[in-house]
Amino acid sequence: MEQRPPIPQIEDEIVEEFELFDNWEDKYEYLIDMGKKLPPLDNMHKDDEHRIRGCQSTVWMVSELRDGQIVYHADSDAMIVKGLISMLIRVLSGQTPQDIIQADLGFIDRIGMTSHLAQTRSNGLRAMIKQMKLDATAWQLKANAS
Amino acid sequence: MEGRLDIEAVRGQFPILGRSVKGRALVYLDNAATTQKPQSVIDAITGYYAGYNANIHRGIHTLAEEATAAFETTRETARAFINAASTDEIIFTRGTTEGINLVASSWGRANLQPGDEIILSTLEHHSNIVPWQMIAAEKGAVIKVVPIDDNGVFQFDAFEKLLSGRTRIVSIVHVSNALGLIHPVEAVIRAAHAKGALVLVDGAQSTVHLDIDVQSLDCDFFACSAHKCYGPTGVGILYGKRSLLEDMPPYQGGGEMIREVSFRGTTYNDLPYKFEAGTPNIADVVATRAALDFMTGLGKSAMRAHEDKLVSYASDRMREIPGLRIIGDVPGKVSVVSFVIEGIHPQDIGILLDNQGVAIRTGHHCTQPLMERLGLPGTNRASFAVYNTRGEVDALVTALEKARKMLS
Numbered sequence: 019m020e021q022r023p024p025i026p027q028i029e030d031e032i033v034e035e036f037e038l039f040d041n042w043e044d045k046y047e048y049l050i051d052m053g054k055k056l057p058p059l060d061n062m063h064k065d066d067e068h069r070i071r072g073c074q075s076t077v078w079m080v081s082e083l084r085d086g087q088i089v090y091h092a093d094s095d096a097m098i099v100k101g102l103i104s105m106l107i108r109v110l111s112g113q114t115p116q117d118i119i120q121a122d123l124g125f126i127d128r129i130g131m132t133s134h135l136a137q138t139r140s141n142g143l144r145a146m147i148k149q150m151k152l153d154a155t156a157w158q159l160k161a162n163a164s
Numbered sequence: 165m166e167g168r169l170d171i172e173a174v175r176g177q178f179p180i181l182g183r184s185v186k187g188r189a190l191v192y193l194d195n196a197a198t199t200q201k202p203q204s205v206i207d208a209i210t211g212y213y214a215g216y217n218a219n220i221h222r223g224i225h226t227l228a229e230e231a232t233a234a235f236e237t238t239r240e241t242a243r244a245f246i247n248a249a250s251t252d253e254i255i256f257t258r259g260t261t262e263g264i265n266l267v268a269s270s271w272g273r274a275n276l277q278p279g280d281e282i283i284l285s286t287l288e289h290h291s292n293i294v295p296w297q298m299i300a301a302e303k304g305a306v307i308k309v310v311p312i313d314d315n316g317v318f319q320f321d322a323f324e325k326l327l328s329g330r331t332r333i334v335s336i337v338h339v340s341n342a343l344g345l346i347h348p349v350e351a352v353i354r355a356a357h358a359k360g361a362l363v364l365v366d367g368a369q370s371t372v373h374l375d376i377d378v379q380s381l382d383c384d385f386f387a388c389s390a391h392k393c394y395g396p397t398g399v400g401i402l403y404g405k406r407s408l409l410e411d412m413p414p415y416q417g418g419g420e421m422i423r424e425v426s427f428r429g430t431t432y433n434d435l436p437y438k439f440e441a442g443t444p445n446i447a448d449v450v451a452t453r454a455a456l457d458f459m460t461g462l463g464k465s466a467m468r469a470h471e472d473k474l475v476s477y478a479s480d481r482m483r484e485i486p487g488l489r490i491i492g493d494v495p496g497k498v499s500v501v502s503f504v505i506e507g508i509h510p511q512d513i514g515i516l517l518d519n520q521g522v523a524i525r526t527g528h529h530c531t532q533p534l535m536e537r538l539g540l541p542g543t544n545r546a547s548f549a550v551y552n553t554r555g556e557v558d559a560l561v562t563a564l565e566k567a568r569k570m571l572s
Contacts, residue, residue: 074511075509096512099511
């Protein structure tokens, strides 16, 4: 599997990309664009088992362990949320469970959209991060047990 | 023109309307969730704490007398506002939700038998569903649901067919919070009474827009919230017919609601205090009077006329937006335009509108059974108050056009 750069480095890259935009429209359009580029999730995974609660929109997420690294796949019926997932997957997918559990994801505050993305419960950002970390913990426990 | 309001003067009474959001003038169109508060309400809260804060009813000193008088004056103002026969029938609660819970719990526990039927409608807010499910589960009662058509319209014929000798109570929303549709509560009450069933009217959305006369409606219970009527949060008014309230057991035990307490047994206070256990929300009840006076001062028919014009203008302008569909687009509604845009999730609209200073509500509006029936994940809801303007409707439409462009 291709080696991903460390989490903080990807976070810095994303922050730099968002710094290119000085108004909210461009930032959101970029985020929406990221969502559009998210690889589609197989419909078989769009069920209750893979649904993340705590979002106004519906989010489905699946993870797998490949060569000691976690790979996430996800989708949503809302575009901005899809952009958020896409961004989180870019940062966390392909990383080790330990790195994912420890990631502080400070880039979310740094991209200048905090007032929306971090504070409101409705966009489910926190629920998504929580689920990604829970999956990482579960994979780590499973790996340690075997 | 008679009853015409000076909206700029009205706006001047609401300090929050002067603020900006994300660098733009606030356009507040989430009034069905809660309205903003006029200066008179804010002053009444401050005035109470700065001038005569004291616990009520039992105190012997001047402050307690003043606080008690102010608290009870609101009760009289509320009585007049909904035209109840007596202040004994006006119970202060925390809001509509608590009012419905009080009736479901107290009346339901004393009166429901296994197999008894409770009728609700598909349009109910969760607050008028869950309390009944809880008491129904406890007592073995059965909940029947009045269907709606594809536009969200309450099916009166189907309601009449659901009424039976086992129907004990009908609990129905006066105005739908999600769609703004006005329900034929007068006819519902007549039909239910003919079968010997009681009726609770959920007035959370109607009280701020329609003239409420509980005696002419002849409803058995009526519940509403101050905060949706320009008043503070944390205050509700529950009306109940005296004969029913007298026979109902207390809802909660504690101070205020007792006559005499001993470990051999306790006797309860008279109405309405029997249902007001503990120190109430005195400051906000006091300030509720200012909110009721605000509405009476402007006149509900004048307020309604202004709001109707906004709804009609907003509906016309929004129909110009490609792919936009108004949900519940029928005559006979108040204050609300609920809509979806083809292929765009309401949450995306809500976020992009907020970035343009426009506050609306998106989601299921605490009416999941209704959304399921309409086959929607949720809607976008713009809801209007007396202080909104045509200019704000234009701002909404411009913001919607921009959001649609960004998302397509």
